[in-house]
Amino acid sequence: MSSIKKNELGKQGLVVPAIGLGCMGMTQIAGYDIYGKADETEAIATIHRSLDLGGNFLDTADLYGPLKNERLIAKAIKGNRDKYIIASKFGYEIDDNEQLTWKINGSRNYVKKAVERSLKNLGTDHIDLYYLHRLDPNTAIEETVEAMAQLIKEGKVGYIGLSEVSSATIKRAHHIHPITAVQTEYSLFERSVEESGILNTLNKLGIGFVAYSPLGRGFLSGDINSPDDFADTDFRKAIPRFQGDAFYKNIELVNEIKKLAAEKGITSSQLAIAWIIAKGFLPIPGTKRVKYVEQNIAASHIALSNEELNRLEAIVPLGTSTGARYDEANMQAIDQ
Template sequence: MNEIQKTELGREGLVVPVIGLGCMGMTTIAGADIYGKADETEAIATIHRSLELGGNFLDTADLYGPLLNERLVAKAIKGNRNRYLIATKFGFEIDDNEQLTWRINGEPGYVKKALERSLNNLGTDYIDLYYLHRVDPNTPIEETVGAMADLVKEGKVRYIGLSEVGSETIRRAHGVHPITAVQTEYSFFERSVEETGILDTIQELGIGFVAYSPVGRGFLSGAIQSPDDFPADDFRRTIPRFQGDQFHKNIELVDEIKKMATDKGITPAQLAIAWVISKGFVPIPGTKHVAFVEQNIAATRVQLTPDELAKLEAIVPLGTSTGDRYDATGMAMVNL
């Protein structure tokens, strides 16, 4: 197995590669394709190729499918569980008929129910990193994290994390049980965790930061030139960042990033990933294709000089408006 540089995620002892693999796009969500059609055989081959290259940190969630994604991961890791680090998430309520209710449920009883279901789906008896996917506004975070802490004591979860949370919630949660990682969307196009002080909070507390969508949901790959490039049911059609005048303003920024990548002899996606790694964060770019996981892992070897970093940040300075990253319903669930 090839070696990827490793890093400690937080201060609790979890050591991971400097890049992970986001698995969301490998299955549908509620019957809709995410980022185009997925092929199970190719998806499993992607997970296996990632492992061959040293990329053993997989990120999934019970929401994805629902449940189908965890089951796909189970097929991919079967017989090799101990070589992988598995992160999964709960919080979007799934009923006993395996249907999403679209309610956020952080009640202690549901935490334990969701965990048992994920263990079964993944074919394992422990989760390396268990995240609360979104905060339940009707359940105190102390109660949710207390139930997650119980799972750690039982040996069913090694470390716990939170996704899309605000600073106050992070502090309250961390006071109940050490939080190992916070996961939030982060890229050239999405830096609200810096603007709102969330990054300052987690760095103060010694919590690791995991960046999902580091390639801007494909925007920063440079391959998207028109909203019509998306299939009719593609999730991105619902996102303001990919709509109307904002789309075309963002394409102008992407074109500048593409020029920098070309000058450096790498792809725009690799430049975007290398930038996140240069910040000391762990990106988890999602892909379901072997060729792309190879390119993403190669980005871990890209070195950016201080001048290059300054030039990049001048293209998309902190505070640049690139449009909301979710529709109004989705935005109401973040940074609680």
């Protein structure tokens, strides 16, 4: 196993590698492909290769599939559970027929139901980091966090986290039980957590920050050239950032980022990941291919000078509009 630098995530004792592996794209979500078609054999090989290289932090959720993603991870980690750090999320309600209702449910009873199902699907007796995927507007965050804290007492969960929540919600939650991590979309193309002061809140409270979609849902890879590059079943077709004028403006930004990456002899993806690590955050780029997990983990060894960081941020200054990151319905699920 190669050595990736390890860091404490938050102040509760969870130590993780400098980069994680987002597993969402390894299965569909409700019939939609996530970043192209997935192949189970290649996905499992990717998880194994990540471990070989020291990347043992896997991020999943019961939403993905639904439930199939956790089951795929169970196959990949079988016999080696103790070598992995598993993070999963709950909150998007899944009924007893394994169908998404698309409601958010953070009630005490649903927390218990969701964790038992995830433990079974993951083939494990504990989840290292368990997140609320989205805030339930009909349940007080205090109730949800109390139920999550109970899971820690029962040994079913090691640490708890939240995803896509406001500073006010974070403070209320942390008052009930220490929150280890908050996960939010963050990349050169998406820095609203900086603008809204959420990162300042996390810093003050000693909560770690996990950046999902650090490659701007693939935009920052530099491999996307046209809106027609996506199949009809690709969920990105519905995201405003990939539509109309925003798409072509973003391509111009990516081309500038590619130039800077080429100067350094790395890919634009590696530059985007190294930038997040340099800022002190944990990126969890998603991939389902061995080639890309090798590239992504190599990015954790790339050092960026202050001059390089400044040049990169000058290409996409804070406040640059790159288009909305979700369609209207999904934006409403974000606690702002």
